[in-house]
Amino acid sequence: GENVEQHPSTLSVQEGDSAVIKCTYSDSASNYFPWYKQELGKGPQLIIDIRSNVGEKKDQRIAVTLNKTAKHFSLHITETQPEDSAVYFCAASITGGSYIPTFGRGTSLIVHP
């Protein structure tokens, strides 16, 4: 089955800096890669996703890149703000069929004001 590795487990940055979280996956059939943000006491919230026919996607301060050959994808947050502090999860799945994502173990992002 699919295996998703996520690094780092903790990331501490100063407000205004950039943050990068990296994930690798094992199943070359995976074609959909969502990123979720989870705040304390809440469920994961989808913040951006990318499909395998695209190499990069941006949404304001957030961007995701995908390298299918190397089987890795990354989340980039620019101009970080204290409200970006949360746990971020990457996931990999195959659309169609059961469409069950495999999640990474999460990155705790701390943005210091």
Add this chain to the structure above:
Amino acid sequence: DTGVSQNPRHKITKRGQNVTFRCDPISEHNRLYWYRQTLGQGPEFLTYFQNEAQLEKSRLLSDRFSAERPKGSFSTLEIQRTEQGDSAMYLCASSPDSNQPQHFGDGTRLSIL
């Protein structure tokens, strides 16, 4: 669109008791998923429904667990004879189909005394 709703938000019970959680998905979302999340981990798949049909169960779903979605709308997850190891956050997610993002509720946190 009111989002995925889960009740109760918190449940504390004694070992050996039965508990039931409810999930109301986003309206007209055909797919409904149950996950379990423990501290420091990403969500782990338990089971999913396509309308009222339960199509797949994880090996994590022991015979003490049962899930239903009788009319293809809300779903319930029941745990019988709870054990200490059942303590976790139980998350529900829904999606329109197998190609669209899954949206999560805020979960039910179960604590076994």
